[in-house]
Amino acid sequence: MNKVTDFSKRPFGAPDTSVPLADPAASGGRRIPDHPKEAAYFRMLQDHGISLNPSQIDAVRYTEGPLLTLAGAGSGKTSTLVCRTGYLLAVKEADPSGILLLTFSSKAAAEMRERIAGLPGAAEAAPRIQARTFHSFCLWLLYSQGSQKQIFGDTRRQHILLQQIMRELGLGDAYPPENLLAVLSSYKVNLMTAEQLPEASEAERQMKKILLRYEAWKEENGHIDFDDVLTGAYSMLKQRPELLDRLRRRFRYVMxxxxxxxxxxxxxxxxxxxxxxxxxxxxxxxxxxIYSFNGARSQFILEFEKAYPKARVVTLDINYRSVPSIVGLGNAVIRHNKKRRSKTLRAAIPGRNLPAYMRPASADDEAQKIVDHIVREVSSGKRSFGDYAILYRSSSSSRAVLEQLVIRDIPHIDYGDGRLLYEHWLVKPVLDHLRLSVNRRDFDAMEGVLPTLYIARDKGMTHIRETDAGRPKKGPLVHLLTLPGLKDFQIEKVRQRLESIRSLKGLVPAAAITQIRQSFYDSYIQAGEHSELTSHREMLKEMLDELETSAGRFDSIVSFLAFVDEMMLKNRQTAAVKSQSQGDRVALMTIHKSKGLEFPVVFLIGASEGGLPHASALEADNLRDTRVDAADGDRYTEALEEERRLAYVAVTRAKEELFISSPAFQRGKKAEVSRFLLSAFGGKEPADAGRPARPTGTLRFGKIRSERERTSSGHSGGAGSAAAAASVRTQNVAVWACSAPGCKAWTRIMHSKDMNAAHKPCPLCSSPMKKSRRDVPV
Incomplete structure (x- = not known):
């Protein structure tokens, strides 16, 4: 890999302007208060190596009344919180048991307690301070009042229970359990209950029925989940004013x-x-x-003075984490958001490293270049594997780079669910159809196919095995034609599926997956109204697109499945290492997972339109399940601003080096460099010019059908059809292209025998055709 060619100082297509740099933080003496007791405390901190800047000191000293501390990335917020707690103890002589410090993770709470105990003279008082997560505090409150309900927090058990409820209701596997839990959680954190779930459609009525049974089961069995811990504490305080009054008298200071x-x-x-x-x-x-999907609302910060008119606002604007070019890029990215508190970070750490930008051809090209770079740097002794983090917007974007790391035995840790794309519940049925096309007696694959025919696994497999034991068939799936209870239309669906599986055998894997999706699988996944209620609709489409992209590298279904099996075996071996600490391993995680963390070197991958900003944000107006807080109803702008915040978080995780990659093709579709990068360098964002029009029709998986399309398919012409053509989903496929000058003939390679052929005559001019690739509509 040639470093000069692969990486540049500016994103591809950015104006030739100066590189964004943050101003240096002003040096000079610290401002020590005049009051002797205060001065003694801050000098004591300095004697122990803790130097606070003037803004931090302001936040530490302001203890009476509401205080909003705006803490920019890497600005030392934890130090400020810890030192303020110490100030309350040492200067204000506050009762330690009257201090309540709430945070969001057990790790953060433990770090806070440890650092408070490490302050001079605070060791004895620290254990009496309530430094807890929200859930821990609320659980402490419930148990202190006699509650004996057990926590039902095992996600796997929750999913099993929901699947059992759906089967009891005759709904099979109609709704992914994680989506049901997400819907329920979104209601609870917004102070609503399952009884208030909507019932406007059949799908909504079904989901409500499932979730009401789930809630009833917990009540009958004395269980509460994590959301119930918060709602239970809230209800208790609302119903018992004397208990709330006791808490208020105890906790004089809340952080x-x-x-x-x-x-x-x-x-x-x-x-x-x-x-x-x-x-x-x-x-x-x-x-x-960046957690609007979990109910987080930036308006609580933006409108803090409305809730607390006497509030003081202190801004921590010095970044102690990153070199000036990284802080500067973060400033340049986020300044384009309209709904934000105005702040520009300065850099305390010197350094001349500039962020590097790459424009690879595809995700696989991107992965190879990145891993090549990491290996070269580690081999030369400049870096260790543990210095690196690879960040991405959505989990499916890690497919290519994870494969490179696994294939090349590079030590790494995946902070996602640890599964490859090929192990996901959505992808496995597609692979099972491919497996059956090459081995029709693959009983494991048959079991995976049954749900797509709306046939219960246990019932279907029992019938297939029992029938095949007496009358063996080359393709035992055919026994489903005699399964008792099937209706005529179901039998016809089985016949069609058998024919479909047989027709896959000669296709190249990408074409086979396209056929599976077009003929039944996309409509199965997004059947009826379920697609409009699924919070991960765009993610599901993205995963299947990624599967097609992966398969496009292989000449035959057999070779593709062999690769998949090898990857899964190696990944299981890697996953056997249970340690959750990074150690000397490359870290892989979504941007959401990375918040609050920092790394010497960060690779941000997939920074192209549709990746970051993500396609779901670009389609926010058209998705019923968009879950962003848009008080003014402008979901598109709100979603886009959250995507820009994600880009900002990703950039500001890097301490010393930052690499940003924007593939030219993502999942077979041409992708422009992310607007967030171009605007940071003074380029113009597409703004509403690139905004998809609101549809007048219904939303389906991967395509919006307008009223015109549904009533007069085949109509063409005019600006409307031009816009529609521009929005058609495409994929990058293997083709034969004529080599003769002036001849534009090409034909798609669909069969393995064509892929293996050395040459092919042009059907128009008889000149030799050569293998190439081309974007075609799906």
């Missing part, structure tokens, strides 16, 4: 970390406990509000 991540339920809990004194300090960064 909340990562305030931008709070949902409505958590926000109301904090307001209840802090009132009426309102000695409330909240620390957060509206530019890092």
């Amino acid at each position: 909340v970390d990562e305030f931008q991540d709070t949902n409505l339920l958590q926000y109301e809990l904090v307001k209840m406990v802090a009132s009426p004194r309102n000695n409330l300090m909240v620390v957060g960064d509206d530019d890092q509000t």
Whole structure:
């Protein structure tokens, strides 16, 4: 890999302007308060190596009344919180048991307790301070009042229970359990219950029935889940004013970390406990509000003074994490958001490294170049594997780079669910159809195919095995034709599927997957109205597109399946290492997972339109399940601003080096460089010119059918059809292209025998055709 050619100082297509750089933080003496007791405390901190800047000192000293501390990325918010706690103990002589510090992770709470205990003179008082997560605090409250309900927090058990409920209701596997739980959670964190779930459509009525049974089962069995911990504490405080009054008298000082991540339920809990004194300090960064799908609302920071008119606002604007070019790029990215608190970070750390940008051809090209770079740097002794983190917007984007790491035995740790794309529940049935096309007696694959025919696995496989034992067939799936209870239309569906599987055998794998999707699988996954209620609709489409892209590298279904099996075997061997600490391993994670972390070197991959910003944000107007807080109804702008915040978070994870890659093709479709990168260099964003028009028809998996399309298919002409043509989903496929000058003939390679052929005559001019690739509509 040639470093000069692969990486540049500017994103592809960016104006030839100066590289964004942050201003250096002003040097000079620290401002020590005049009051002797305060001065002694801050000098004591300095003697122990803790030097606070003037803004941090302001936040530490302001203890009476509401305080909003805007903490930019890497600005030392944890140090500020810890030192403020120490200040309350040493200067204000506050009762340690009257200090409540709330955060969002057990790790953060433990770090806070440890650092407070490490302050001079705070070791004895620290254990009495309530430094907890929201859930831990609420659970402590419930148990202190006699609750004996057990936590039902095992995700796998929750999924099994929901699947069991769906089968009891005769719904099979109609809804992914994770989506049902997400819907229920979104209601609870917004102070609503399962009884308030909508019933406007059959799908909504079914989901409500499932979730009401789920809630009833928990009640009957004395269980509560994590959301119930919060709702239970909230209800208890609303119903028992004497208990709330005791809490208010006890907790004189309340502090909340990562305030931008709070949902409505958590926000109301904090307001209840802090009132009426309102000695409330909240620390957060509206530019890092990236969890709207979990109910987080940036408006709590943006409108803090409305809730607390006497609030003081302190901004921590010095970044102690990254070199000036990385801080500068972060500033240049996020400044284009309209709904934000104005702040520009300065850099405390010197350094001349500039972010590097890459424009690879595809995700596989991107992965190879990145891993080549990492291996070269580690081999030369410049870096260790543990210095690197690879970040991406959505989990399916890790497919290519994870494969490279696995194939080349590079030590790595995947902070996702640890599964390859090929192990996902969505992808496995497609692979099972491919497996049956090459081995019709693959009984494991048959079991995976049955749900797509709306046949229960146990019932279908029992019939197939029992019937085949007496009358063996080359393709035992044919025994489904005699399965008792099937209706005529189901029998016809089985016949069609048998023929479809037989027709796959000669196709190249990408063409075979396209055929599976077009003939039944896309409509199966997004059957009826389910697609409009699935929060991961765009993610599902993305995964299947990624599967097609992966398969496009192989000449035959057999070779593709062999590769898949080898990858899964190697991944299982890698996953056997249970340690969750990074160690000397390359870290892979989504941008969401990376928030709050930092790494010497960061690779941000997939930074192209449709990847970051993600396609779901670009289609926000058209997706019923868009879950962003848009008070003004402009879901597109709100979703786009959250995507820009994600880009900002990704950039600001890097300490020393940052590499950003924008593939020219993503999942077979041409992709422009992310608008967030171009605008950071002074380029113009596509704005509403690239905004998809709102449809007047119905939303389906991967395509919007307008009223015109449904009533007069085949109509063409005019600006409307031009826009429609521009929005058609395409894929990059293998083709034969004529080599003769002036001849534009080409034909798609669909069969393995064509892929293996050395040459082919042009049907128009008889000149030799050569293998190439081309974008074609799906």
